[in-house]
Amino acid sequence: xxxxxxxxxxxxxxxxxxxxxxxxxxxxxxxxxxxxxxxxxxxxxxxxxxxxxxxxxxxxxxxxxxxxxxxxxxxxxxxxxxxxxxxxxxxxxxxxxxxxxxxxxxxxxxxxxxxx
Amino acid sequence: xxxxxxxxxxxxxxxxxxxxxxxxxxxxxxxxxxxxxxxxxxxxxxxxxxxxxxxxxxxxxxxxxxxxxxxxxxxxxxxxxxxxxxxxxxxxxxxxxxxxxxxxxxxxx
Numbered sequence: 001x002x003x004x005x006x007x008x009x010x011x012x013x014x015x016x017x018x019x020x021x022x023x024x025x026x027x028x029x030x031x032x033x034x035x036x037x038x039x040x041x042x043x044x045x046x047x048x049x050x051x052x053x054x055x056x057x058x059x060x061x062x063x064x065x066x067x068x069x070x071x072x073x074x075x076x077x078x079x080x081x082x083x084x085x086x087x088x089x090x091x092x093x094x095x096x097x098x099x100x101x102x103x104x105x106x107x108x109x110x111x112x113x114x115x116x
Numbered sequence: 117x118x119x120x121x122x123x124x125x126x127x128x129x130x131x132x133x134x135x136x137x138x139x140x141x142x143x144x145x146x147x148x149x150x151x152x153x154x155x156x157x158x159x160x161x162x163x164x165x166x167x168x169x170x171x172x173x174x175x176x177x178x179x180x181x182x183x184x185x186x187x188x189x190x191x192x193x194x195x196x197x198x199x200x201x202x203x204x205x206x207x208x209x210x211x212x213x214x215x216x217x218x219x220x221x222x223x224x225x
Contacts, residue, residue, distance in 0.1 A: 110159040
């Protein structure tokens with residue numbers, strides 16, 4: 001089945017630094033990848049949709065200059081949280097869509113970001 | 117109005133009982149519907165998808181869809197303590213998944 005690998009699984013960084021999170025589709029080509037953020041006891045909120053080779057589409061209220069998304073290949077998308085602050089501490093989850101089936105959304109294992 | 121709504125719970129059921137989870141959505145044009153299970157600190161895992169009106173069964177799980185009422189439900193038969201988790205309803209809208217707030221299910225022995 002489709003597998004999405006997300007790294008790192010957790011990261012602690014100092015306020016003001018940047019953190020990069022990687023999302024890889026291991027056995028399929030993902031034309032579209034999605035980035036979600038989940039605060040404690042809340043649901044997944046879609047941050048942005050990235051398509052290979054084009055600029056990401058950000059949801060309303062998400063700062064595109066703060067959350068940089070790159071989808072340079074059909075198997076890799078990265079999310080960089082720039083100038084991180086404690087309020088950015090959250091659970092970040094990526095999802096990839098299998099272009100072959102056109103239906104499946106496969107989720108990565110998530111990244112727990114803590115900004116201190 | 118939220119796009120996908122769920123009762124946050126917790127829904128408590130005894131082991132062996134049927135757990136019924138409900139979800140309503142606002143976009144009448146939505147065509148694809150999903151139920152995910154999420155354990156604390158983990159990523160969501162797909163339980164079922166449903167695209168047509170009616171029931172779809174998979175083992176102990178049954179998804180029900182009523183597009184006219186804009187309503188999706190998930191029934192879990194013979195509930196087990198290991199089913200205790202948050203259940204997320206997701207609706208596909210313009211090629212992206214929109215999640216509900218989730219219902220926390222507690223199955224007690």
